[in-house]
Amino acid sequence: MSEKFCIFCGKEPKNKNLEHVIPQWLIRMAGVEKKTVFAPHPNLGRNISFMHFSFPACTECNSKYSKMEAAVKPVLERVLAGQSINGADASLLMDWFDKVRIGLWLSNMFYDPVLKHNVHPHYHIDYGVAKKDRLLSIQKLNLEEGKNKGIYCGGTMTHLFNYCPTAFTMLINDYYFFNASTHNLVSPRVGFPKVVNACPLNDITGVMEIDVVENERKKVVNPIVQNFIPNSESITFYQPIYRDFLSPKDDLPISNYVREHSYDTAKGLGGVFWQKGFVQKAKYLQKNEKISMKLKPAALPNLEADVLGFQNAVQSKTVFNTVETNFGVRMNQMALKFLEKQK
Numbered sequence: 001m002s003e004k005f006c007i008f009c010g011k012e013p014k015n016k017n018l019e020h021v022i023p024q025w026l027i028r029m030a031g032v033e034k035k036t037v038f039a040p041h042p043n044l045g046r047n048i049s050f051m052h053f054s055f056p057a058c059t060e061c062n063s064k065y066s067k068m069e070a071a072v073k074p075v076l077e078r079v080l081a082g083q084s085i086n087g088a089d090a091s092l093l094m095d096w097f098d099k100v101r102i103g104l105w106l107s108n109m110f111y112d113p114v115l116k117h118n119v120h121p122h123y124h125i126d127y128g129v130a131k132k133d134r135l136l137s138i139q140k141l142n143l144e145e146g147k148n149k150g151i152y153c154g155g156t157m158t159h160l161f162n163y164c165p166t167a168f169t170m171l172i173n174d175y176y177f178f179n180a181s182t183h184n185l186v187s188p189r190v191g192f193p194k195v196v197n198a199c200p201l202n203d204i205t206g207v208m209e210i211d212v213v214e215n216e217r218k219k220v221v222n223p224i225v226q227n228f229i230p231n232s233e234s235i236t237f238y239q240p241i242y243r244d245f246l247s248p249k250d251d252l253p254i255s256n257y258v259r260e261h262s263y264d265t266a267k268g269l270g271g272v273f274w275q276k277g278f279v280q281k282a283k284y285l286q287k288n289e290k291i292s293m294k295l296k297p298a299a300l301p302n303l304e305a306d307v308l309g310f311q312n313a314v315q316s317k318t319v320f321n322t323v324e325t326n327f328g329v330r331m332n333q334m335a336l337k338f339l340e341k342q343k
């Protein structure tokens with residue numbers, strides 16, 4: 001381990017304790033206490049026990065997020081049991097996936113100091129939760145009894161993920177989760193304000209200058225996220241977020257449509273839209289409106305290929321291209337060719 005930083009705030013940990021990026025309750029729920037997770041390391045990766053896959057954090061930061069973990073646990077339990085959840089639950093679940101995705105990204109830096117030096121992460125979990133548009137697609141799998149069960153993550157070891165942690169997949173026993181978050185992922189096609197002319201002002205700090213325009217379209221258009229076709233048996237949640245654009249000097253007008261389809265306008269938190277399968281058009285889900293998460297089991301998708309292809313598709317639409325991200329795209333293309341040949 002190299003220089004210590006709090007995984008939540010990025011500062012030197014105050015009253016240091018440890019945060020499990022894959023929480024202990026989930027490790028127990030999935031029955032993987034005795035299993036290992038593959039972590040990057042200079043030269044080679046190495047296997048680390050799930051229970052030891054933990055990182056420095058301030059006591060205060062950690063206790064703040066313990067509350068979130070306590071709140072999300074029953075929601076995830078209901079999803080895995082095929083019971084119903086409401087819009088607020090889906091939004092909270094996506095907060096948690098933001099936390100895990102950013103946590104896994106930062107854990108790569110902990111194990112590889114050279115990588116941390118090169119990437120120079122300019123934000124941490126505190127800044128990465130509910131910050132940009134996001135999607136979460138959930139699928140139940142018909143795995144053979146006793147096979148493939150456990151917790152697996154896909155797409156978090158790619159060069160591109162290290163520089164742009166936009167998308168990853170997670171397998172929790174027989175459930176498959178696909179999670180992604182970036183600007184303009186959802187907003188343009190659900191009638192929310194769009195980012196135009198995003199321009200990186202500083203490659204190191206990641207400070208961006210962005211212009212935001214109101215969306216003329218005041219409705220949902222299928223597919224909401226281009227390059228992402230949900231499985232026919234899945235349920236997918238989409239949430240536009242405009243928090244980044246709200247500042248006292250901004251006079252971004254919030255239309256009545258946006259106001260009526262938001263969970264919290266002061267925080268710039270759009271409402272959740274949901275879709276079963278792909279053919280059915282996505283619908284707005286009220287905060288307290290419940291939907292059933294009963295899903296028909298489907299075949300295991302290609303865990304790596306789906307997410308690598310999506311990471312490249314997202315990257316092709318952003319202005320934030322550097323030597324490293326271009327290299328990451330090429331690495332993903334090579335891996336995709338390799339996976340294609342293995343079929």
Ligand SMILES: [Zn+2]
Binds near residue numbers: 006009013058
């Ligand atoms: Zn902290």
